[in-house]
Amino acid sequence: MSNRLASEKSPYLLQHANNPVDWYPWCDEAFEKAQAEDKPIFLSIGYATCHWCHVMEKETFEDNEIAQMMNDTFINIKVDREEHPEVDSIYMEFAQALMSSAGGWPLNVVLTPDLKPFFAVTYLPTKAGKGLIGMDQFVTQIQMLWNSEERAMLIQQADKIVELFETSSKTSGSELPNEDDLQHAVQMLFDIADPVYGGIKGEPKFPLGYQADFLLQFSKANKDSRSLFYIELTLQMMARGGIFDHLGGGFSRYCVDEKWHVPHFEKMLYDNAILAKTYLEVYKYTKKPFFGQISRQTLDYALRELKGDGFYSAEDADSEGQEGKYYVWTQQEILEALGPGDGEVFCRFFGVSQEGNFEGKNVLHVPLDPKEFATIVGLEEDKLHSTLHSLKVKLHEKRGERKKPFKDDKIITSWNGLMIDVLARAGFCFQEGPYLEAATNTANWIKQNLWKDGQLLRRYRDGDARFSAGLDDHAFLIRALLTLFEVHAGHEYLQWALELTDILERDFKTDGGAFYQTKEDQHLLIRKCEFYDGAEPSGNAVHCENLLRLYQLTQEQKYLTQAEDILKAAKTFIEAFPPGACYHLIALQRYYDKKAPLVVIALDENHTHEQELKKALGGLFCPHGFIVWKSPGDQGLNLPALSEQNCVDGKTTVHICRADHCQPPMTDMDQILGAFDEL
Numbered sequence: 001m002s003n004r005l006a007s008e009k010s011p012y013l014l015q016h017a018n019n020p021v022d023w024y025p026w027c028d029e030a031f032e033k034a035q036a037e038d039k040p041i042f043l044s045i046g047y048a049t050c051h052w053c054h055v056m057e058k059e060t061f062e063d064n065e066i067a068q069m070m071n072d073t074f075i076n077i078k079v080d081r082e083e084h085p086e087v088d089s090i091y092m093e094f095a096q097a098l099m100s101s102a103g104g105w106p107l108n109v110v111l112t113p114d115l116k117p118f119f120a121v122t123y124l125p126t127k128a129g130k131g132l133i134g135m136d137q138f139v140t141q142i143q144m145l146w147n148s149e150e151r152a153m154l155i156q157q158a159d160k161i162v163e164l165f166e167t168s169s170k171t172s173g174s175e176l177p178n179e180d181d182l183q184h185a186v187q188m189l190f191d192i193a194d195p196v197y198g199g200i201k202g203e204p205k206f207p208l209g210y211q212a213d214f215l216l217q218f219s220k221a222n223k224d225s226r227s228l229f230y231i232e233l234t235l236q237m238m239a240r241g242g243i244f245d246h247l248g249g250g251f252s253r254y255c256v257d258e259k260w261h262v263p264h265f266e267k268m269l270y271d272n273a274i275l276a277k278t279y280l281e282v283y284k285y286t287k288k289p290f291f292g293q294i295s296r297q298t299l300d301y302a303l304r305e306l307k308g309d310g311f312y313s314a315e316d317a318d319s320e321g322q323e324g325k326y327y328v329w330t331q332q333e334i335l336e337a338l339g340p341g342d343g344e345v346f347c348r349f350f351g352v353s354q355e356g357n358f359e360g361k362n363v364l365h366v367p368l369d370p371k372e373f374a375t376i377v378g379l380e381e382d383k384l385h386s387t388l389h390s391l392k393v394k395l396h397e398k399r400g401e402r403k404k405p406f407k408d409d410k411i412i413t414s415w416n417g418l419m420i421d422v423l424a425r426a427g428f429c430f431q432e433g434p435y436l437e438a439a440t441n442t443a444n445w446i447k448q449n450l451w452k453d454g455q456l457l458r459r460y461r462d463g464d465a466r467f468s469a470g471l472d473d474h475a476f477l478i479r480a481l482l483t484l485f486e487v488h489a490g491h492e493y494l495q496w497a498l499e500l501t502d503i504l505e506r507d508f509k510t511d512g513g514a515f516y517q518t519k520e521d522q523h524l525l526i527r528k529c530e531f532y533d534g535a536e537p538s539g540n541a542v543h544c545e546n547l548l549r550l551y552q553l554t555q556e557q558k559y560l561t562q563a564e565d566i567l568k569a570a571k572t573f574i575e576a577f578p579p580g581a582c583y584h585l586i587a588l589q590r591y592y593d594k595k596a597p598l599v600v601i602a603l604d605e606n607h608t609h610e611q612e613l614k615k616a617l618g619g620l621f622c623p624h625g626f627i628v629w630k631s632p633g634d635q636g637l638n639l640p641a642l643s644e645q646n647c648v649d650g651k652t653t654v655h656i657c658r659a660d661h662c663q664p665p666m667t668d669m670d671q672i673l674g675a676f677d678e679l
Contacts, residue, residue: 009461010080011408012048016057020067023078026087031523034075034113040146041111042074045081045088048408049266049316051323052123053106060135063126069139073146074110081105082313082412083459083467086518090526094161095120110142115525116158162525171529172513173568177575177584179592185578185585186218186227192579197259198234204264206254207243208234209274210537214582216281217589217623228286235282238275239294242363245327246350247396249301251275252317261351261365262358265317265324265405269306270536272298273418280426284621292430299426302419303438309445310411310460311419319405326405328361329395337398338391346391349373349384410461413450413469414536416442417476421483428487428618431611440489443480447496456500470518471508471530471539474500478546488614488629491637501550504543505562514540514569531573532580540566541583548590552598552626555641567591589624596624597679600645600655603631608652609669616672622679 006017008025016023024030034041046053060066070076081088088107094117096103103122110119119142121133128134145154189211194201199208212231219227238244241260243252250272252263276298283292306312319326331354335343346352350364357363366373374381420439427436449465450457456469456477481497484490508515514529517539521527531538547563550556567588574581574588590596601613617627628642645655651667656675666672 005078009410009459009464009466010048010083011406011410011461012046012050012053012080012082013078015048015054016061016078019057019061020064020071021061021076022067022071023076026077026079026084026523028523030075030077031113031115037075038113039073039075040118040142041113041115042070042076043079043091043109043111044077044106045079045091045109046106047081047314048410049268049314049406050105051264051266051317052104054318056106056123056125060124060126063135066126066135066139069136069143073139073143075113081107082408082410085472086470086521086524089517089530090524090528091117091120093165097161097164112155112158115523116155116162118154118158118161165526165528169526169528170531170572171510171516171569172565173571175571176564176567176591177571177588179588181574181578182218182585182589185574185582186215186224188578189215190226190230193230194258198230198237199260201258203258204254204256205243205258205260206535207238207251207271207275209271209278210533210586211579211582212278213281213623214585214589216278216285216621217586220285220621220623221589221593231282232286232288235279235291235294239279239290240366242357242365244294245301246364246366247392247399248305249297250305251298259365262363263324265327267301267305267315268535269302269311269313269412269415270418272302272306273415273422274536276302277418277422277425280422280429281621281623284429284619295422295426296430299423299435303434305407307438308409308411309449310416310442313408313410313412313415315404316406316408319403324358324361324363326399326402328356328358328363330356330361334362334395337395342387342391345377346388346395348377349388410459411450413446413456413458413473414476414539416446417473417478417480418536420480421476424480424483424487424489428614431615431618436487436489439480439484443477443484443493446477454499454503456503468519471504471515471543472517472536474504474508475539475543475546476536478504479542482546482549486627487618488627491634494637497546498550501546501559505558509562509565510569512565514566515543529569531570531584532577533583537583538570538581540570541581541587544570544584544587545590548587549626552596553628553641554639563587563591593624595658596626597622598626598628598657599679600628600630600642600657602645602647602653602655603629604647604650604652605632607631610652612669613652613654613672616676620676620679625679 002017003023005013005023079087091109092103092107095107095109098120106123108121109117111117124135124138125132126135128137192200199205215227215231218224238260243255243260243263250267253266253268255263276295279291279295283295317323331347331352334347334352338346351367352362371381374384420442423435423439449460456473457465458467458469458473478497478500481493484493504515507519516527517530531540544563544566547559551559570584574584603610647653648665648667654666654672656663
């Protein structure tokens with residue numbers, strides 16, 4: 001018999017719709033019932049592709065005896081953290097304080113009827129074992145405490161925790177970070193860097209995305225070869241490792257070993273958008289084809305496997321109840337699929353052995369540098385790559401016969417913003433229409449389906465658009481829209497970006513400080529500003545970059561002032577742990593770059609040289625530049641600061657401006673291309 005979650009759209013909630021637990025979604029009905037019945041709330045937070053969430057759902061929440069105990073003791077609320085990141089963020093911080101640990105998912109927090117936390121755990125089995133309390137004991141103990149004299153102490157503890165977080169919540173600052181913080185951050189990253197395999201020392205090992213973007217920009221600005229070497233090492237080892245899907249493209253969430261060999265196999269949209277951009281930027285900086293190829297393969301994976309109306313959220317690690325089953329191979333399976341000759345070469349290249357490297361099977365990875373391997377087997381490198389490509393295609397088709405992992409097909413605005421941004425950049429760089437077309441189509445679809453009556457919404461699934469968008473949704477989408485404007489996709493994207501920026505100023509901005517994560521919400525105990533990066537970059541940091549781009553474009557002081565407000569508020573966090581604030585450091589580098597170029601292309605009536613200019617600009621690594629395209633008779637572009645940057649003598653003209661001055665206008669293509677090389 002299904003519970004009330006059956007009427008929800010979240011795949012995660014629907015996975016629990018047939019539990020005997022009397023689940024509620026996050027809603028007024030549940031809060032009111034807890035107050036009316038004077039019961040504590042059991043708040044359980046997870047997401048659809050979470051392995052231990054699956055385990056607890058099957059083991060614990062499907063157990064009739066446990067469910068009855070939970071129903072008698074609690075009002076039970078189930079939350080998809082990807083639909084309600086603000087709920088997850090607040091209660092994860094509370095839980096980390098209560099547990100004195102990093103936390104994780106499923107996150108289970110016991111609350112008073114007025115939503116204040118007093119106990120937190122992660123995964124619990126039905127019965128005690130392996131050092132874990134059983135769910136039966138847990139519920140019994142909470143029930144005893146709640147119905148005893150100690151209840152007053154629990155409520156007092158909950159009040160104190162909330163009060164502590166309220167008083168420590170920081171929203172503003174008085175001083176800007178200084179440029180020395182950039183060097184300090186770089187040194188701290190090197191102190192924790194793995195010099196052999198790249199990334200950060202230790203395990204589990206998470207990919208470096210925007211952290212690498214920060215180092216790349218630092219490398220260019222300071223001619224720092226050490227940063228560039230570390231980035232190239234990390235990205236090469238990641239792309240050679242099992243964290244990268246060598247048959248289908250795309251990256252898994254993280255690896256359990258230091259060599260990047262064995263991943264936790266779930267694939268997230270945001271990871272792949274972030275990493276596709278990082279590989280693209282390194283390609284533009286180094287001109288090494290390898291990095292461009294990995295960026296393309298990652299984007300092609302997303303377009304093939306995650307693209308619907310918008311982009312879906314994730315693919316699960318599990319299939320047929322086993323983690324990684326879809327992705328791993330025995331040596332015999334490969335030899336049978338490819339034949340003994342080709343199969344032997346393939347197995348040697350991808351480190352496949354009879355004993356395997358994952359539960360008796362093999363995660364494909366590349367132990368040797370391809371050039372070195374080609375020499376060992378006596379093949380030209382080009383011949384090796386062409387042979388391997390055809391074999392990968394063949395094995396990928398064979399893998400397609402397997403049962404695919406579960407796909408979380410909800411569409412999240414913020415994550416789609418990340419993907420729109422990199423697709424626009426890739427389309428501009430490679431001058432390939434399908435990438436730019438996918439970017440514009442997705443942006444247009446979001447405006448049609450997740451933009452209602454001047455309000456942006458966060459999630460769409462199965463015809464249902466719901467939940468007010470947060471700071472991340474607005475900020476990531478604004479960044480993407482500004483990029484679409486830069487690559488000449490249309491002035492309408494700038495206009496929407498400006499409208500969304502005004503909404504953030506009106507509804508999210510603190511007085512003289514940074515931006516809250518959410519609009520005002522009576523059910524959130526604390527309205528907070530988030531400064532540190534997580535799996536995704538900080539929304540405040542991304543919006544700081546947006547504001548600096550808008551100031552560069554418009555010269556309107558309000559954008560610079562708001563960006564400075566964010567940087568001042570973030571100063572304490574940047575100084576305390578720079579590696580956790582890398583996207584703020586990206587924005588800080590932009591803030592201090594007084595030579596950041598604004599490139600205005602004033603096209604003539606025939607759009608002469610347009611494609612040549614796009615090709616030249618698309619391949620440039622100029623992270624602090626901003627590009628504006630003007631055409632004769634433009635009606636949608638109202639930028640008073642650029643009113644004088646027009647065609648000269650009726651010819652396509654390029655204007656390069658920095659701060660408050662512009663170089664002489666250029667119409668000669670050789671001169672223009674030479675000037676681009678200096679950007």
